[in-house]
Amino acid sequence: MKHLFRERLDFLPKEGRTDALLPWVIAVMMFLTCLSVAATMSIQSGLASWSQGLAARISVQIIQADDAARIRDSEAALKMLRATPGIASADEIDREAILDMISPWLGNAANISGLPVPVLIDVKLDNPGSVDLDALSIRLNATAAGAKLDNHQAWMHRVLNFAGIVKWGAIGIILMVLLSTVAIVIFGCRAGLATHHESISIMHLMGAEDALIAREFDYRYLWHGLKGGLFGLFTALMVLYGTVSLLQKMGQGLLSSLSPESHVLATLLLLPAITAFITMMTARITVRRALLEML
Amino acid sequence: MLVFSFENVGMRYGMGGEVLKDVSFSLEPGSLHFLTGHSGAGKSTLLKLLYLAKRPSRGLVNMFGQDISSVNRKDLPRLRRKIGVVFQEFRLFEHLTTFENVALPLRLKGARLADIREHVEELISWVGLEDRMQAKPPTLSGGEKQRVAIARAVINKPDLLLADEPTGNVDPALAQRLMHLFVELNKQGTTTVIATHDEGLVNQIGAPVLRLEKGELRVLPGTETPSTTNPYLRRKEDRT
Incomplete structure (x- = not known):
């Protein structure tokens, strides 16, 4: 590296057309890389916070067509859950809230108020491992025949699978972009060497x-x-800022937790330096190899 | 020690025929030679071997006691810095000024900025271009470019000066001046080889001639004229 800080001889003529285009191509590559990195890191941290939140929570459904049996089972289940060590709280979700949740699929609450909607119990654990969920499920079935325990694992498994695909897809895109950048720099360098062959030769x-x-x-x-x-990077930050604003306007749902955090931004800020270094090293290796072909 | 010696040197490009055949000659320190021959005789190839742009296909090329065929590639730049070359087409850097073009060899050597300024300005004045110091090659005439190329070749005080048709692009008066310049440099100890078609100039100077014909070299002895009739030597004496 030390030769980089020596005085320049400036023997290369001003940039040709190929040279002038190179920063633009690198800018496009950088834009794609930034978006891929931001998306991957945001999905990773978003999923981490979702799974952390869900790990200490379970749901219990009481599915009974008969109203009296449903009420009896839900009371028995609530009593048993609240008495179980390791459970911080067990609360029945208000029927109106459940009707609100299903109304997008079944119409407004007034028309579906007569439906035998299952009772939902939201259970908060002291911590993620504080209760043996298999044993709890057996005890729950013995207490209330229509009770069904859901620890969200099936849903989380599907989401995590999807997130894995997205992550590896993004890593693949980053690698492809990186390889394309290296290839473009090699082509640019070779074109530059051909253009400046006379100067180099002298x-x-x-x-x-x-x-x-x-x-x-x-x-x-x-x-x-x-x-x-x-x-x-600048262009990608503009796009990310617009996306974050849009997600925030959409509310505090699932997508809002995908907003890039500070460590994502810090990583993005490092990318131009990494790109510049890769570009320089690619050029150096290409030029040194080409020079070795000369006597 | 000989500046250069060639022993049975042959040169071919790819699978083609030999451009140089069994070339043998040597250059004594401080000598002046002309290199002549018709187009295609192998002058350019011989010059390329002399300024270390090529290695010979066969034979022995020795420069300052080092066998060029076996010398490490890393040592070649050091040897090349002992050679000054005036190319036929000047080969100046079009985006650099006269001063910057001439200063390049000194900057390559890592000379101090103050020394560079002093020496370059002095040499540019010596070749009569003091008022064109900041001009770039596209604005210079053929003769001016030739003088910049000569200044660039000699700024480093090379042990060997090679000039390829240095008077080919200039009028007869300037050709005389440039030739005088080469003779001056040679008298200061620089071994000089001048490739030229100009038989008049060759006869005037009377230095030994390396004549190439169909790749074969003949060394013709010099016919140096007395200093009183040789215009180049007389001018030198006039000044001293």
Whole structure:
């Protein structure tokens, strides 16, 4: 790295058309990378907070068509749950609230008020492992025949599977973008070498070492990488800001927890520097290899 | 120690025929030679071997006691810095000024900025371009470019100066001046090889001639004229 800080010879003519386009291509790559990284990290942290919230909660459904049996079973289940050590609270969810939840599928609450809606009991545990859920399920069935315990595992499993697919998809996109960037820089570098062959050849014949010639390309491509990286990051931040605003307007539901957090933003801010470094190193390796072909 | 020596050097490009055949000659320190021959005789190839742009296909090339065929690639820049080259097409950096073009070899050597300024300005004045110091090559005439190229080649005080058709693009008067400049540099100890088609100039100077014909080299001895009739030597004496 130390040669990078030596005085420049500036023997390369101003950028050609290929060189001038490179920062724009890097900007597009950077934009895609930023969005992929932000999406992956936000989904990861969003899922972590969902599963953490759900791990200490279970639901109990009392499914009985007969109203009297349903009321009897729900009272017995509530009594048993509240008496179980490790359970912080057990509360029946208001029937009106349940009707509200199902109204988008079955119409407004007035028309479905006569339906035999199951009783839902929201149970909060002292901590995620404080109760043996299998034993609780058996005891619950013995207490109330229509009771069904749901620890959200099936739902979480599906969500986590989906999140895994999204995460690996995003990692795949990032890798592809990275490889494309490296390939584009190699092409750009080779085009640059062809364009500047005469200048390089003269410097070579005047006794310039390979490292010194490569240094000029280092500067140029470091700057291209940084310019493209910062522009791509800026554009991606604008898009992310718009998305976050939209999610916040949509309320505090599931999607709002996907908003990028500070550590996501910190990672994004590092990306232009990483891109610039990768661009510079790719250029250096390409130029050094090409120079080795000369005597 | 000989500056350069060639022993049975042959050169071919790819699978083609030999461009140079069994070339043998040597350059004594401080000598001046002309390199002549028709187009296609192998002058450019011989010059490429001399300024270390190519390695020979066969034979022995020795420079300052080092065998070029076996010298490490990393040591070549150091050897190249001992050679100054005036290319036929000048090969100046179009985006750099006269000063910057001439200063490049010194900057490559890592010279101090103050020294660079002093030496470059002095040399540019010596070649008569002091008022074109900040001009860029596209605004210079052919003769001016030639002088910038010569200044760039000699700024480092090279041990060996190679000039490829240095008078090919200039009028006869300027050609005389440039040739005088080369003779001056040679008299200061720089081994000089000038490739030219100009038989008039060759005869005037009377230095030994390396004549290439169909890839074969003949060394013709010099016919140096007395200093009183040789315009280049006389000018030198006039000044001293």
